[in-house]
Amino acid sequence: MKQQLIQDQRQILMPLLVQQMEILTLPLPELREKLREEAEKNPLIKLENPVPEGGKWRLKRQSFLTAPDFVFENAADTKGLLDHLREQIHFAGWSEREEEIAMLLLTSLDTNGFLRQDVKDLIQGTDYTLEEVEQIRQKIMRLDPEGLASRGVHEFLVFQAEETFGPESLEARLLKEVPDLLEKRLYSHIRKYYKLSEENLQKVLENLAELKPVPVTGWGESAMTIIPEAFVDVEGDKISIRLNEYYIPDVRLDQYYLSLAENEKLSREDKKFLKNNLNSAKTLIENLESRKEIVYRVIHALVEYQKDFFIKGARYQKPLRLRDIAEELGIHESTVSRVVKDKYIQVQGKVIPLKQFFSASVKNVSQEDVSTKSIHDMIRQIVAQEDKADPLSDEQIVSILENKGIKVSRRTVAKYRGILGIPPAHARREYR
Template sequence: MALSPRLDLRQTQSLVMTPQLQQAIKLLALSNLEIETFVGEALESNPLLEMGETSHERGDSGEIATEPSEHDSDGGFDGTEALDIAPGALDPEASPGDQGDGGDWGRAAGSGGISVEGLPDLENRANGEPTLAEYLADQIGAVAHDEREAFVAARLIGELDEAGYFTGDLFALAEELGIPLAEVERALALIQTLDPTGVGARTLGECLALQAREADRYDPCMARLIDNLDLVAAGEFARLKRMCEVDDEDFADMLAELRSYDPKPGCRFGGEGQSAVVPDVLIAPDGADGWTIRINEASLPRLVVNREYFLELKGGARDKQSLSWLNEQLSEADWLIRALDQRQKTILKTAAEIVKRQEGFFRRGVSAMKPLTLREVAEVIEMHESTVSRVTSNKYLSCPRGTFELKYFFSSGVAAADGEGASSEAIKARIRALCEGEDTKSVLSDQALVEALKAEGFDLARRTVAKYREAIGIGSSAQRRRAKKLANY
C-alpha cells in the first residue's frame, strides 16, 4: 500500500479550559494577602481599574446582609459582604452558654485569639508552638547547678540547628567565654539530658545513642549497631548480626527499635521566623444565638471600573486597534471583578457550611468536633470537591476560640459510643488533656490511654493512640515522667 499525504475530517469532543477559567480557578486557591498582590499587579497593567473605598471609608452603617450581594452597580467588588447564620440553621441541641467539660482544654487547640472589639489579633502565628530554643531554655533552670552553668548552656543552645544538632566548636566557645573546655563539655552534656531526647548531639550516631539510653536499650549489641550505621544503610544485615552476636529475632527487634528513634528531634518544633497570620474569614456571635460570617475586609481591596475614564479614552481612539485594545481592557476588568465576587461567595458558602457542621466546636471546643470531609461540604454547596479543596487551602478563619486554617475543620473520624463517631482532632485534644492531667507518679502509658479513652466511649487501637500522641508532640511515658520530675525539681 502506497503512502501519500491526505486530509481527513473528524469530529471530536473535548473539555477546554479558557485562560480566564484557569485564572478564576487559580484565584480560589489564593489567600486574601495573595489576592492583594494580584490586584496590585492588575491595577498596574489595566488603566481602567482603580481602588474603591472600603465600607469604613464610605461611612456605611456596618449592618451585615443576610446574603452576599452582587457587585455594586458601578462595577465594583466590595470585600465587606457577609452571611448571617440564624440559630435555627445550626445544631438545635447546642446551647450557646454550654461550654461543657471540654471547653477549657478545647480552647487550647487554637493558635491565637480575637480581641474584645471583635477584630482579629494580628499576633496570631502560623505555628503557636514554642521554638526549640525556647523549649530548651525553659528546662535549663531546673537542671543547671548554678547560674554560670545555665549561662553556658544557653549559649550552646544558640549553636543548635533546626534538627537539634550541635553545630558549633566547643574549643572555640571555651576560648570565647574564657572558661575551661571541660566546663563547656559539661554544659553540652546537660543539654543532652533535656527533652526531646537526642537534642544536643553532634552526630547521628550520638543522637540515636542518647535515645537508646533513654529507652534503656543501649547495651553492647545496640552500641555496635549504632556505631555501624553505614552498614545499616547499606543493608549488610548478615555482617551486622555477626558483629552484634545476636540471632535473627534479636536483630529484628534491634532494627525495629533503631528505626523508632527520631533522627531529627528538633524538627518537631517551630522555627524562629514565624510570620503573622491574617485571617481571611471572620466569625463572631450575632447576639441572637447565631453566627455572623464575613470576609476580612482589612486585607481584601475593593476594585471598581472607572467608566468615565473609559468613555474619555474611547472618544479619543482614532483607529480600530486602539479601540480593540480599550474594549479588551474593559472586558478583562469586568471579568476580574466578577471572578473576585464569585470567589468571595464561594468562600462564604464554604465557611457557612463548616460552621453548621462544626457548631459544637465553636460553642464547646475541639472536644465537640465531628468528622467532616471535603466531599460532604461539596455536595451541600453543589460544587466539586476540588473546588472546596482550593477554597480551604491557605485560608484562615478567626473566631472567638482563636484562628484556625479552614483545613483544620476537616478530619477523619473514629468509632464512638454514640454511633456518630468523633473527629480525630477531638481525640488528639482528649489525649493531650489526659497527659496534662496525669500525676508524676502515675504517668499514663499508651495502653492506659487506650483504656481511658475506651471508658469515655472511644474505641481505638494502641498504635492509633501512639500515632495521635506523636502527632501532637507528646513524648512517650518515659519522656513525660522525666520532664515532670524536672519540672517539680
Template sequence: MNMNFGLFQEQTLKLVMTPELRQAISILQYSALDLKNYLLEQAAENPVIELQEISAAAETPVEQKPTPEIDWKELVSNRATGDYSFANHESTYNPLDHVHAPSTSLYEHLREQLSYVKGLSGKQRRIALFLIGNLDENGYLDIATEEASRQLGVEVREVEEMLSLIQYFDPVGVAARNLQECLLLQLRHAGLDDERTVRVIEEHLDDLAYNRFSKISDKLRIGLQEVQAIADLVRSLNPRPGAAFSLAQPRFVVPDVTVEKVAGEYVVLVNESTAPRITISKFYENLLKRSDSESATRQFIQEKLNAALWLAKSIEQRRLTLLRVMQAIVEKQIDFFEHGPDRLKPMTQKEIAEQVGLHESTVSRATSNKYVQTPRGVFELKYFFTSALATANGDATSSESVKRRIKALVEAEDRSQPLSDQKLSELLAAEGIEISRRTVAKYREEMMIPSSAKRKRYA
C-alpha cells in the same frame, strides 16, 4: 473483525481550561493576603485597573442581607461608588499598623557594646567587628577561629582573645561555637557551673535530651534525682541567644472569614478589608467612549476592560463560594461553636460539597490556606474537616476530639509513672473510644508530645 476508515460527525461536551477559568480557580484558592498581592500584580499589568484601599470593618452588622445581583456594565459607569462592595460599617482602624517591629539587629546590638569597651587598639576592634559580623541568626560563631585569623592576617591567639571578650556581651551565650559552649557560657555567667553539671553538658548532652538518666547516673555515680535537677536547669537555658534579634519578616494570620454571634444566631462575614477594591480608570473609560479613537486603541482598551471585569467577577465568585462553604460548616458544626472543640463532629469535604451543590475539589480550593475568626478563636478552615472514629455505643467522634482527650490524659498523669501509648489506648477504650496503640502514637506525635520515656521524671 471489520475495521473501516471514514469521516464521521459527532457532538461532544467538554470543559476547556481557558485563561479566565484558570484565573478564577487560582483566585478561589488564594488567601486574603495572597489575593491582595495578586491584585497589585494585575493592576501593574492592566492600565485600566485602579485599586482603592478598603478600610477594616470594625462594627458588627445587625443582620445578614441576601446577596444582590451584580450588573457588571453598571460597575464600569459607577466606578466611584463601589456599589459591588459588600463591606459595610467601615472604619480606618487596621490592627497590623500597631505591630511592633524589632528596632535593632544582633550585629548593631553587639557593636554598640563593643564601643563602650575602652583600651582596645584599632586592630583588636577590627577583629572583634569581624567576629560579630560572622555570627549567625542564632548568635553562634559561623567561622572557625583559624579561618578568621587567616583572613585577617593575625594570630589565632588574638582572635581567641576578642572572642572571649564578645562572649561576655549581652545576650548571654552569644558568640559560642557550639551548643555545649553556649550552655556553659550561660551557666558560668549565673555562677552555676559546678563540676557535675559541666560534665553532663560536655559528655552526656544527647543522653540528657533523650531522658537517659540512668546511663548518666551510672557514668557519673550520682543519684537520679540530681540528674533530674541538672536536666531541669539545662532546659531552662536559652539554646538560641541571638534569635530575639532576628529581623525576619513576621507572617501574620489574617482571617478570610469571620463568624460572629448576633441575636442568638451565627452570622458569616467574608473579610474584604485586606484586598483593595477594583475600579476602572476614568481616563481609559472616556477614551473608549470617544468616537475619534483609533480601532487598534479601542480594541486594546476593550480587551483590558474585559479582563478587569472578569477579574472583578472572579473575586465576587470567590466571596460567594467562601460564604456558602462557611455557612454550611457552621450549620454542620453548630455544637463546636456553642460548646467548644470537644464537640467537634466528624466531617468531610464531600459532605459540604453535596450540601452547597459544589464539586469536592471546589470546596478543597475554597478552604485551602484560609482561616476563620470565631468567638472561640482563629482556626484554619481545614481544622473543621476531621475523620471519624467509632465509639462503643455505635456513634462517631472526631479525631480532633480524641487528640484533645489524649492531651488532657497526659497533662493529668503522674510524671513519675507516665502513661504509655498502650495505657492511653486502654483508658480511651474505657471511655468508649476504640483506638489502637499505633493511632495513639500517631496523634501524640502530631501534637508534639514526647513518649512516656521522655516524659518520665525522677523528682
C-alpha cells in the same frame, strides 16, 4: 463549522476559568498584590479603599459590621509567622516545656525553614533530651505551614508525599526507596522495578512535581503574612461570620477611560485596546464577586458542621473531609480544596487555618465517627490530670477512652501520644 465554534469558545473561556481558579486559590495578601498588578497594566481598572459600612454584596444570612482596626492599611495589618506558630501551639494546649523547646527549634531554622543545626549542639547546657526534642520537631512539622523544621529537602518531600498521598502511596515509596533514581531521572529503571505502566508513572511524577521544595522562604524576615478571610464571633450558642472585605481594595471601572472608549475619533487599534481591557476588567470584578460568595459558603458550611468545636472546645471537633463540604454545597471537591488552601479565620482573637477543621475519624462504641483531633485532645487532658508520681500507661489510657465511648488500640494511643509529643509513662514519672 461547529467544531470551530466550540474551539473558539474554549479559547475565550479558558483564560477566564484560569483566572477564576487562581483568584479563588490566592490568600488575601497575594490577592491584593494581584489586584495591584492588574491595575498597573489595565487603565480601565481603578482601585479604591473599601468603605467600612458593609458594601453592596451580602448574603441573606450574613451581616457586615464595622471593619476591625487592624485590617486597615497600617503597620498592624500583618502577623509574623513566628506569632502565627505561637498561636497554634497555644491553641493546641502544649505544655510550657514543649513551648520552650519549640521556640528553641523555630529560632534555629535557616531561611527556608529547615533545621540544619545539630540538635546536640542546640540542647547543650539544657536538660532537654534528644528524644523529647525530636518529638517536638515532629509536632512542629504538622503545624501551619507544614514541614517547618524538616532536616532538608528530601525529608520535606517525603513528609508532604505521606501527608498528601498516604504513607504507603507510590509517591512516598519512590521518594523513600529510590530517591537516587528519581534524581537521575532513570524512569525506565523505576517502571521496571515497580512494574508500572508509562501512564501510571507519569501520573506519579506529576503528583511529585506539585510538592513544594521548601516549607517557606525568607524565614526570620517577613516570611509570611497572615490575614484572616473571615471573623467568627461566638456569643453563647450563637455564631456569626463576617467576611474580611476591608483588606482588599474595591475594583471599579475608570470612568475617564470608559468615556474615552465612546470617542468616535479614536483609531480602530485604540478602540480594540480599550474594549479588550474593559472585558478583562469586568471579568476580574465578576471573579472577585464569585470568590466572595464561594469562600463565604464554604466557611459557613464548615462552621455549621463544626458548631460544637466553636461553642464547646477542640475536643468536640468532628471528623470532616473536603468531600463532605463539597457534597453539602454541590460544588467540586477541588473547589473546596482551593478555598481551604492557605486560608485562615479569626476566632475569638486566634487565627486558625481552615484546614485545621478537617480530619480523619475512628468509630466509637456506638459506631459513630469521632474526629482523631478530638481524641488527641482527650488524651492530652487525660495525661494532664494523671498522678505524676504514678503516670498512666497506654493500656490504662485505652481503658479510660473506652469508658468515654472511644475504642482504640494501645498502638493507636501510643501513635497519638507520639504525635502530641507526650513521653511514655516511665518518662513522665516525677519522683517526690
